[in-house]
Amino acid sequence: MNGQLDLLLLASLGAGEAHGYGLIARIHERSGWRLDLQEGSVYPALHKLEASGSVESRWADDDGGRRRVYALTRAGQEELARKAEEWKGFSAAVRGVLGTAS
Amino acid sequence: MNGQLDLLLLASLGAGEAHGYGLIARIHERSGWRLDLQEGSVYPALHKLEASGSVESRWADDDGGRRRVYALTRAGQEELARKAEEWKGFSAAVRGVLGTAS
């Protein structure tokens, strides 16, 4: 459990629109193969982000199978910036408690 | 919600034994006044850490009021090292997804 799922999804979408399965792969790769999110975590989170207006989706039928492609909205970009700042503050706070100088 | 409460408590106890209320203050200060944990979070977490053998406690009657003073056990030190590594890996993974070079 991370508590940072929304941030990860928004940040990944910041690099360009993608579908759910693709986002899992993107996060997996960009995290250095450390984060391997489950579909059962990602899809509900994307639905929630869409309901809150941070992302929007459209159906694509590119390669046979259906895909729901997500993209950041303007509000989502702001949310991403806000959550990224929150993360910086939080990780700095943890570093402070851990006593690691870096 | 952090997901890092145990790590924060263990790391704080790594600086020396302390009681629950004192740990809250210690974490508050070391985090640069960014983390302000609630008693309702801390006490159950300490009990859980004690049940799992990472910390041990004794009653102290120093200044009138009773205090339960906690200290890291050997197993707790190992758990702390493990969780600190986990945190480093996780925060590096998030940085990777965020695309921040630092």
Next chain:
DNA sequence: TCCTATACCTAGAGAATCTAGGTGTCAAGT
């Protein structure tokens, strides 16, 4: 005496994520 700070505790609620299932397409192997 009353209020505040210190200090401990717990039950239950709320929220986040995972588990474990389900559906369907398509390509490759047998």
Next chain:
DNA sequence: ACTTGACACCTAGATTCTCTAGGTATAGGA
């Protein structure tokens, strides 16, 4: 033709974590 595996989506329910909102008790100051 059939089966298997990869891709792709979805949801209900369980689990886990943390917080809310209460409770108790002592000591000191107004």
